[in-house]
Amino acid sequence: MPILEVKNLAARYTNSGPEILKNLSFSVEADDFFAVIGPSGAGKSTLIRCINRLVEPTGGEVILYGTDVLKLSSTGLRRLRRNIGMIFQEFNLVDRMSVMDNVLSGRLGYVGSTRSLFKLFPRSDIDRALRILHRVGLLEFVDKRADALSGGQRQRVGIARALMQEPKLLLLDEPTSSLDPKISREVMALVKEIAGEFRVPVLCNIHDVQLATEFCNRILGLQDGMKMFDGTTETMDQQKLDEIYAMEVL
């Protein structure tokens, strides 16, 4: 039974604009580390954002744990989002806030408005934050401001924030594109370990095919919004890669 099922998904940014995703279907299983690859502009980020409706799809279905995401009300959507961790290419941390507050902000979906207004997080959240910071190796940085950290450390704060959500699915939008190759590998390894520990499926956009084949068990190849490949990593070969990236060569 797949955890996430995407059926005939379509998306466009403006009514008159081009269709960015075209009739896309695939599914993610409970223990998948699922990669989405494709040339720049293929629609990878758009696809990821459609899952938690940061971009509104124009058609199709997204079924997550049995609920149809596209039919949810705005309250229902917020409920759902708090169980979907998201990790961004540019980290999207609040630079002027401390690491602790950045991590705690992963709990916002659980904490009431008034409490969050005065940063009154429950004790259990703070404990959880410390445990997770310890896990990602940043315990000594709790009170540092986010902009005092290096790129790799910042992305680990991003991972910690996502883990605070008690996620049932992790969405990664090119988590390593702003990092150098060595750090990229470390971050991917960390995500993979953590996904195993917390038993969360991962859906990950990635530009670097090398990394994708190294860490992911399934690959979805996108080209110009259309599915070009969908299968396990073993079945991916050079010829299929060339097909997916054909547009970029031209």
Place this chain on the structure above:
Amino acid sequence: MSAPSATVVTDLPPWRRFKYPQSLIHFGALLGVLVFLAYSVEYLNIPLERLLTMFGKIGIQLSDRYFPPDIEYIQNRDYFGSVLDTVQMAYLGALFGLVLSLFLGWFGAHNVTPSRRLVYPVARLITMICRAVHEMIWAIIFVTILGFGMLPGVLALMLFCTGFAGKLFAEEVEAIDMGPVEAMRATGANGLQAFVYGVFPQVRVAFTGIAIYTWDVAFRAATVVGFFGAGGMGWYLKRNVLQIESERVAAILLSIILLVFVSEVASAWARQRVAKMQ
């Protein structure tokens, strides 16, 4: 190989500083503005010849009428009391205005407004009206409705500060990085939470700077709103202007200038501190 000399090229394109349609429009517009200005001088009956001798005259007048300022007149309890009133009026007006403008800055910023169709234009309109109507007009209107006193002064300053800071706040919010806001929304945060955690930390320092600036403007205005019955030092000014007590007026003006000057120096210092906080 010698460098190619300029004479080798024979058919250089012609070049003139005056380019036919653009330059003509340019000069035409300039001429239009100048003609309008000259006509204004005529229309307003401004005696240009007097303008030249005027500075001498003003000097004579200053020494004649306004000198020496009647410093003793302002050295009493009542006047000090009115200064205190002015300060209080200014900071209450600025404070209330800043609180209101926080909401206008949020609702009237195109990137984070709760609704672009409804809330955004309404917030913009309110900001625009508060800003465009001069604080003295607000003061006069509130005095007619509520009577003399400091309450109309506080309200007038409040509306003025709301418009003033609201616009600057909104501009500041529109310039933020939307990434963190999106990240907050992705965790399931609601609108208020996304503002408090995603937007506010990014603009806090800028807001502090704007708040100091708002205080400057509010205090400057507070010294004068009393002229129209809204409390503070302005009332003394009005009374003595009407009674043509020029030496007292001079003393009051001096005290106003001094106070505003002190406040400006203090806020310049505060602004520097804030800038260092980055």
Place this chain on the structure above:
Amino acid sequence: MQTEQQRITADQLLAARSVTRWRRAAVVIALFLLVAWSIKITVIDDTDWERIGSLGSIVEKSGRFLALDVSLLPKLIEPAIETLMIACLGTLLGVVLCIPVIWFGAANVTPFKPVTYPVARMLMTLSRSIHEIVWALFFVAAVGLGALAGVLAIAMRSIGFIAKISAEAIEDIDPKAVEAIQAMGGNKLQVLRYAILPQVLPVIIGVTVFEWEINIRRSAILGLVGAGGLGLVFFRQMNTFNYPGVTTVILAILVLILLGEVLSHYSRKAVI
């Protein structure tokens, strides 16, 4: 062992946080009391609540403003033009008077820094510190009632801001261009004309247009103290208790300001 260590960190962290939180709470409460005290003095004690009466009468009094006096409209055209002209001439005069202040007030071009620089900075602050109403009172006393006093008041009030921004722009220029002109043997005037002016002219024009827009708003009220324009009409409507007329004048001022905003938007686009 590790969890033990973690516990301690958590406790320490919470303790540290609660100290700062208490301190912050104390400051907030103190400020709150101060504000409450001010409100009591300025608003509650000072207001003649009897005279204001009930909420109903406030609403009733405010309601008087919610009407328009259309018959006034034709009489507004001339004062509106006057207001606009006062703003234009005041801004122009302000810019002219600005030139020496800018020259003296930019640290890198000021002729004799120990004296001219602080003097110019003083003038800038003085000009901005004094409210336009005060400037107008001063000039009405000096040159009599009428538009001239308004023009002078606007000019004096504008100097500070235009000069400050422009002087700062000169201080921030790219020195390479200056060096280039100096290197080819340009004199001071040439440096000013070909290296400095082109760099700062857009800023000066921009800030002037910006100030002009604000000056429309200012000149619309100078009539309150006898300097002509829409303010005078406003004053008369107020004195004759013609509240719909007051609203009409305010709307006219808004229209004028809107016009100024549109004009400045286009002129800025054309210039920059």
